[in-house]
Amino acid sequence: MAIPELQRRLREFVAERDWRQYQNPKNLVMALTGEVGELTEIFQWLTSDQSASVMSDSQRAEHVRDEIADVLAYLLRLCDVLGIDPEAALAEKITKNAAKYPVPTATSP
Amino acid sequence: MAIPELQRRLREFVAERDWRQYQNPKNLVMALTGEVGELTEIFQWLTSDQSASVMSDSQRAEHVRDEIADVLAYLLRLCDVLGIDPEAALAEKITKNAAKYPVPTATSP
């Protein structure tokens, strides 16, 4: 399922529960913070190496997937209420960043 | 540009700059936090109403787009290094949430 379709489903989900009234941009940014906090709690006491193999435990893998999904959900809701196309915004940002951080070139011998 | 293509471009961007060594899941979760912090700073002193019209100022609109793009970038990088398909993860989470939060039905007269 692609991003526009996920956004449509999230929009319906919210409308059906009459939650649209709560989902102004300010509140959605806070909800995003809350979910990033939950994602952080999974990783906070792990070493970097442990974090790299976090998906090898199936229960923890599902937890990570769920929290990442929650972060993405609020990010997509935020984009929806602000009228931002997240994929276009990121494509443009990558172009900006490529100019800002040029690839180091090999020095000639 | 769709998510898998954005992930491919981000992966190349990181590889070309030899940044892959820094991008373990733990560090990427922290980078995500940093970007959500920057997004939050745009909204922190706005009222809810002001937050809803944040895109009407073109300079601030660009700032919001850029910060949302940065959040999405690190979220996609995190998914990439963990082997998670973000769109599939969210589609499954929406299904879970629909069961967890049933739509209130109208009571019959």
Place this chain on the structure above:
Amino acid sequence: MAIPELQRRLREFVAERDWRQYQNPKNLVMALTGEVGELTEIFQWLTSDQSASVMSDSQRAEHVRDEIADVLAYLLRLCDVLGIDPEAALAEKITKNAAKYPVPTATSP
């Protein structure tokens, strides 16, 4: 109980449970993020006015107190492992900020 005494008690708490090994600065910053996320979740769907009267409900008041205590705990632990005196750091920052943001003076008639 003042800050240095709270820090001493937290230090003992951690030592008794053999948790010192996990409490490096990087991990403590993540733990701080997690707690700020939990605090945020209390406030995310409230209006500003509702947030101002959050302490009028005794159960929610206790929840807010507990989350604020958790944020402070990790902040004090972070200061402890880094050798930072939080009260001195803040006193100096207030002085810096007073120079950075001068008080607007009344214009003479």
Place this chain on the structure above:
Amino acid sequence: MAIPELQRRLREFVAERDWRQYQNPKNLVMALTGEVGELTEIFQWLTSDQSASVMSDSQRAEHVRDEIADVLAYLLRLCDVLGIDPEAALAEKITKNAAKYPVPTATSP
């Protein structure tokens, strides 16, 4: 300078600049998030070992001190507007946590 005195100075600082109107609890929680984000950015690409010696570089040490001071400032402002005594809240939380996480006792031989 102790916490109550720091809170008094922060209260004056805010009043002199007519910023009190912006400092409702919801906004202060977001401001706290923003500052934790800035603190996180210092640590995100460091290894745990590097994070443990972050204070050995004097410029970075000052940066860490400043960001920690900012986090503490907003936490104290939040406590002030909510009427919470942060030191008492933490002392009580430590007592609760001591009951929740009992010290493991040595098993007899």
